[in-house]
Amino acid sequence: xxxxxxxxxxxxxxxxxxxxxxxxxxxxxxxxxxxxxxxxxxxxxxxxxxxxxxxxxxxxxxxxxxxxxxxxxxxxxxxxxxxxxxxxxxxxxxxxxxxxxxxxxxxxxxxxxxxxxxxxxxxxxxxxxxxxxxxxxxxxxxxxxxxxxxxxxxxxxxxxxxxxxxxxxxxxxxxxxxxxxxxxxxxxxxxxxxxxxxxxxxxxxxxxxxxxxxxxxxxxxxxxxxxxxxxxxxxxxxxxxxxxxxxxxxxxxxxxxxxxxxxxxxxxxxxxxxxxxxxxxxxxxxxxxxxxxxx
Amino acid sequence: xxxxxxxxxxxxxxxxxxxxxxxxxxxxxxxxxxxxxxxxxxxxxxxxxxxxxxxxxxxxxxxxxxxxxxxxxxxxxxxxxxxxxxxxxxxxxxxxxxxxxxxxxxxxxxxxxxxxxxxxxxxxxxxxxxxxxxxxxxxxxxxxxxxxxxxxxxxxxxxxxxxxxxxxxxxxxxxxxxxxxxxxxxxxxxxxxxxxxxxxxxxxxxxxxxxxxxxxxxxxxxxxxxxxxxxxxxxxxxxxxxxxxxxxxxxxxxxxxxxxxxxxxxxxxxxxxx
Numbered sequence: 139x140x141x142x143x144x145x146x147x148x149x150x151x152x153x154x155x156x157x158x159x160x161x162x163x164x165x166x167x168x169x170x171x172x173x174x175x176x177x178x179x180x181x182x183x184x185x186x187x188x189x190x191x192x193x194x195x196x197x198x199x200x201x202x203x204x205x206x207x208x209x210x211x212x213x214x215x216x217x218x219x220x221x222x223x224x225x226x227x228x229x230x231x232x233x234x235x236x237x238x239x240x241x242x243x244x245x246x247x248x249x250x251x252x253x254x255x256x257x258x259x260x261x262x263x264x265x266x267x268x269x270x271x272x273x274x275x276x277x278x279x280x281x282x283x284x285x286x287x288x289x290x291x292x293x294x295x296x297x298x299x300x301x302x303x304x305x306x307x308x309x310x311x312x313x314x315x316x317x318x319x320x321x322x323x324x325x326x327x328x329x330x331x332x333x334x335x336x337x338x339x340x341x342x343x344x345x346x347x348x349x350x351x352x353x354x355x356x357x358x359x360x361x362x363x364x365x366x367x368x369x370x371x372x373x374x375x376x377x378x379x380x381x382x383x384x385x386x387x388x389x390x391x392x393x394x395x396x397x398x399x400x401x402x403x404x405x406x407x408x409x410x411x412x413x414x415x416x417x418x419x420x421x422x423x424x425x426x427x428x429x430x431x432x433x
Numbered sequence: 434x435x436x437x438x439x440x441x442x443x444x445x446x447x448x449x450x451x452x453x454x455x456x457x458x459x460x461x462x463x464x465x466x467x468x469x470x471x472x473x474x475x476x477x478x479x480x481x482x483x484x485x486x487x488x489x490x491x492x493x494x495x496x497x498x499x500x501x502x503x504x505x506x507x508x509x510x511x512x513x514x515x516x517x518x519x520x521x522x523x524x525x526x527x528x529x530x531x532x533x534x535x536x537x538x539x540x541x542x543x544x545x546x547x548x549x550x551x552x553x554x555x556x557x558x559x560x561x562x563x564x565x566x567x568x569x570x571x572x573x574x575x576x577x578x579x580x581x582x583x584x585x586x587x588x589x590x591x592x593x594x595x596x597x598x599x600x601x602x603x604x605x606x607x608x609x610x611x612x613x614x615x616x617x618x619x620x621x622x623x624x625x626x627x628x629x630x631x632x633x634x635x636x637x638x639x640x641x642x643x644x645x646x647x648x649x650x651x652x653x654x655x656x657x658x659x660x661x662x663x664x665x666x667x668x669x670x671x672x673x674x675x676x677x678x679x680x681x682x683x684x685x686x687x688x689x690x691x692x693x694x695x696x697x698x699x700x701x702x703x704x705x706x707x
Contacts, residue, residue: 153533156531160543161539164582178560248451249451255639256657263458269672272474306454318702366550419548
């Protein structure tokens with residue numbers, strides 16, 4: 139009898155035992171750090187001295203800091219431009235490459251490759267191609283008769299150059315996901331459209347677009363979050379410059395934490411980033427649960 | 434008659450344009466890695482090298498503790514992968530096959546961590562590790578990635594697809610749950626496990642951000658940090674050396690990509706296709 143109850147308790151606890159290792163990691167490195175960061179944002183601390191509680195002072199000084207607003211403007215500029223372009227190009231690519239032919243499959247692999255190459259390599263390759271005096275891009279511009287551009291050294295073009303890198307790296311991933319969405323559209327819809335003598339453009343806007351719109355919405359959200367966390371290209375190519383023109387929220391957070399050791403202020407910046415990612419995440423899960431429902 | 438030919442030509446031109454846009458940067462990297470310093474600062478640049486400079490690779494290898502960085506990268510990426518298997522498999526099994534209180538809440542928590550990038554939480558985690566005295570220690574590079582929400586999500590999905598009848602049969606045979614897991618579930622989920630391993634290894638191998646924030650000396654630094662420090666060598670950027678180092682960093686990824694292209698693409702686009 140005692141043995142049976144023991145076994146019962148054991149089997150009731152087993153699921154928890156099985157998820158415990160993973161849960162410990164999640165709590166230690168995802169949930170607790172977020173709580174700790176919010177806590178730190180109410181203190182003044184330079185990592186070595188004493189922590190001093192200052193209430194909302196970090197937030198008020200952050201919102202009063204004009205540099206913070208430049209950073210916000212940069213963050214949103216980068217986000218909107220890179221997500222807009224990546225979605226646009228991926229859509230065009232997907233429509234062009236969605237049929238399963240040998241050459242299309244090869245091209246799909248080619249455009250996907252940059253996605254699994256490290257940011258260090260990509261950043262250095264582009265740093266080299268953007269080089270103002272000997273770089274490949276300026277050579278091409280010169281060949282077609284346009285005067286050379288100081289890509290990363292000019293406040294007008296530095297951010298756009300970083301957008302180019304992000305778009306180039308991300309197009310393959312997005313294209314492949316859109317392609318799989320297009321291929322899942324039931325073929326009778328296209329056959330019906332053909333019977334109705336619908337032209338290609340009409341079929342695209344009346345059938346393809348509505349059928350892939352859940353995927354597109356999902357991709358927009360994923361890309362928004364990806365663009366918010368972009369750090370490597372900035373750190374390796376511009377260091378936030380020239381004149382703060384490429385400094386985004388993540389880089390600003392890194393700088394205050396690791397160069398200025400203003401832990402409280404950096405944490406307040408982190409909370410702003412967290413709110414932005416949080417809002418996007420909530421929308422993301424709303425969409426995801428709906429998508430699962432439809433399947 | 435003319436129309437199909439025109440269409441074919443246009444298609445060919447577009448295909449070539451796509452290849453130029455996505456392939457030329459890599460070609461440029463490889464080409465530069467074989468150039469002399471003089472050739473890299475020559476304008477207009479040359480698109481071929483007549484005397485490939487293999488020494489560039491030796492210079493890159495000697496400029497940084499290359500072997501040390503490679504060993505660190507291998508140790509960290511393999512440890513992360515193994516730990517992920519150890520934590521993900523039991524959790525995915527529990528979420529897929531067992532009933533327990535708070536299951537959906539706990540699973541929701543797991544999923545929500547998928548959205549927390551290391552770029553958001555690095556500062557508090559750095560402070561934690563520094564309090565524990567683990568900065569410049571393999572543990573600080575490995576532990577934060579010892580499990581994977583994405584892995585649990587993906588593996589749970591494939592565990593749920595194992596037909597109920599097979600499991601019932603196993604139960605009738607009085608097979609232990611451990612045996613069911615190792616003899617039935619894991620073999621059935623093999624493609625997913627391969628995908629998971631590839632995803633994990635590639636992500637860790639490529640990671641630059643985490644080793645950058647959590648290490649301060651070369652003893653535990655990984656290859657991407659090492660390659661990025663080539664820029665400082667000999668004061669100023671010597672692109673032929675940087676590109677040689679870059680080639681060495683990319684080679685393992687390209688080899689794995691060529692072998693397991695389909696699985697890698699599936700792994701990386703998994704959440705998007707669901």
